[in-house]
Amino acid sequence: MYKAYKFKLYPNDNQRELINKTFGCSRFVYNYYLSRNKEAGYKTPYTNIKDYTNNLKYEKPFLQEVDSIIIRKAIFHLDDNLKRHFNNNFGYPKYKSKYDKNSYMTSAIYGKYKDKNYCNIEVDLNKRVIKLPKLKEVEIRGYRNLDKINGRIINATISRERNNKYYVSVMVEVPDITKKEVREVVGIDLGIKKLITLSDGSIYDNNKYIEKYEKRIKRLQRELSRKEKGSKNYYKCKEKLNILYIKLSNARKYYLHKITKEITDNYDVISTEGLNTKSMIMKKDLSKEITDASFSEILRQLNYKSQLKGKYFYQISTYYPSSQTCSVCENVDKKYKNLSERTYKCNKCNNTLDRDFNASINIMFEGLKLYMKEVFN
Numbered sequence: 001m002y003k004a005y006k007f008k009l010y011p012n013d014n015q016r017e018l019i020n021k022t023f024g025c026s027r028f029v030y031n032y033y034l035s036r037n038k039e040a041g042y043k044t045p046y047t048n049i050k051d052y053t054n055n056l057k058y059e060k061p062f063l064q065e066v067d068s069i070i071i072r073k074a075i076f077h078l079d080d081n082l083k084r085h086f087n088n089n090f091g092y093p094k095y096k097s098k099y100d101k102n103s104y105m106t107s108a109i110y111g112k113y114k115d116k117n118y119c120n121i122e123v124d125l126n127k128r129v130i131k132l133p134k135l136k137e138v139e140i141r142g143y144r145n146l147d148k149i150n151g152r153i154i155n156a157t158i159s160r161e162r163n164n165k166y167y168v169s170v171m172v173e174v175p176d177i178t179k180k181e182v183r184e185v186v187g188i189d190l191g192i193k194k195l196i197t198l199s200d201g202s203i204y205d206n207n208k209y210i211e212k213y214e215k216r217i218k219r220l221q222r223e224l225s226r227k228e229k230g231s232k233n234y235y236k237c238k239e240k241l242n243i244l245y246i247k248l249s250n251a252r253k254y255y256l257h258k259i260t261k262e263i264t265d266n267y268d269v270i271s272t273e274g275l276n277t278k279s280m281i282m283k284k285d286l287s288k289e290i291t292d293a294s295f296s297e298i299l300r301q302l303n304y305k306s307q308l309k310g311k312y313f314y315q316i317s318t319y320y321p322s323s324q325t326c327s328v329c330e331n332v333d334k335k336y337k338n339l340s341e342r343t344y345k346c347n348k349c350n351n352t353l354d355r356d357f358n359a360s361i362n363i364m365f366e367g368l369k370l371y372m373k374e375v376f377n
């Protein structure tokens with residue numbers, strides 16, 4: 001199974017110059033052999049490559065400044081387009097212009113150097129860079145929720161869109177993960193008082209270590225506000241605070257990994273709320289920050305763990321009123337928009353149960369609908 005990751009690329013001046021030069025060479029070779037095809041009839045890509053290495057390369061020495069793989073790819077790309085024309089009645093290939101979208105593709109080459117495995121294309125999502133042949137490290141953006149690319153890199157296509165923005169699309173081969181047979185279904189309600197309520201009735205509370213850090217951070221924040229800005233003590237206090245933030249973030253990750261592992265081990269169709277609408281009504285302070293960070297970390301972990309384990313993961317629509325809907329008769333009661341109502345009592349069928357539990361059941365059914373749509377459509 002192949003998967004493409006497309007990143008926005010932020011080349012520096014030198015890199016941009018080299019990329020543009022490479023587009024130029026790739027385009028030149030494409031157009032050159034296209035015109036030869038028009039004049040002298042079809043030649044196989046191998047004949048063209050031979051012609052390139054024996055003749056064209058010396059006639060146009062600037063072509064030697066770029067990676068020879070890219071020249072080969074351009075020749076094969078032309079051949080694909082010609083064959084599509086001959087075999088499938090596609091239009092005759094057009095000449096490429098520098099004002100169109102420009103791109104070139106480069107292949108991954110694997111090797112070993114001093115006992116270390118090495119590849120000429122590497123993506124580092126922590127440093128947010130991609131290593132590319134000739135360009136070295138280029139800054140990238142995209143896939144904020146991903147730690148690393150899983151699978152073996154096959155090639156990378158560098159492109160410049162008409163709006164003059166640069167992109168790189170990395171093709172990766174991932175082992176086929178067959179989806180597990182679906183037996184267990186679960187809905188997850190994320191909350192402020194109780195962190196996670198599952199539709200099977202189980203609850204994961206907020207972690208007491210996280211609460212401990214929260215208290216200490218709040219105290220230090222107050223302390224910091226009393227200190228003279230720019231003073232020695234101010235910086236000391238700030239440094240302490242930064243260390244606590246990192247500790248908090250690590251404690252959170254560790255705690256949530258345990259929970260998301262359990263959920264993705266035990267369930268096959270997993271659904272959660274969409275974006276968090278609950279924390280939106282919290283006042284802007286540290287607790288809100290912590291809640292937001294926990295929620296997005298839970299979603300991130302559930303998403304990639306489900307993928308790896310062949311489970312189905314859905315985030316239901318933000319507009320679906322999961323806390324206002326009765327999980328038995330589907331009657332909607334706006335009263336439960338208010339978070340302080342802890343028990344859901346249906347004004348139609350009298351169904352009475354814990355508010356978060358009721359929401360998690362609704363979320364489970366919504367997720368099940370999305371699953372049915374995906375599988376049986």
Ligand SMILES: [Zn+2]
Pocket residue numbers: 326327328329330331346347348349350351
């Ligand atoms: Zn009801």
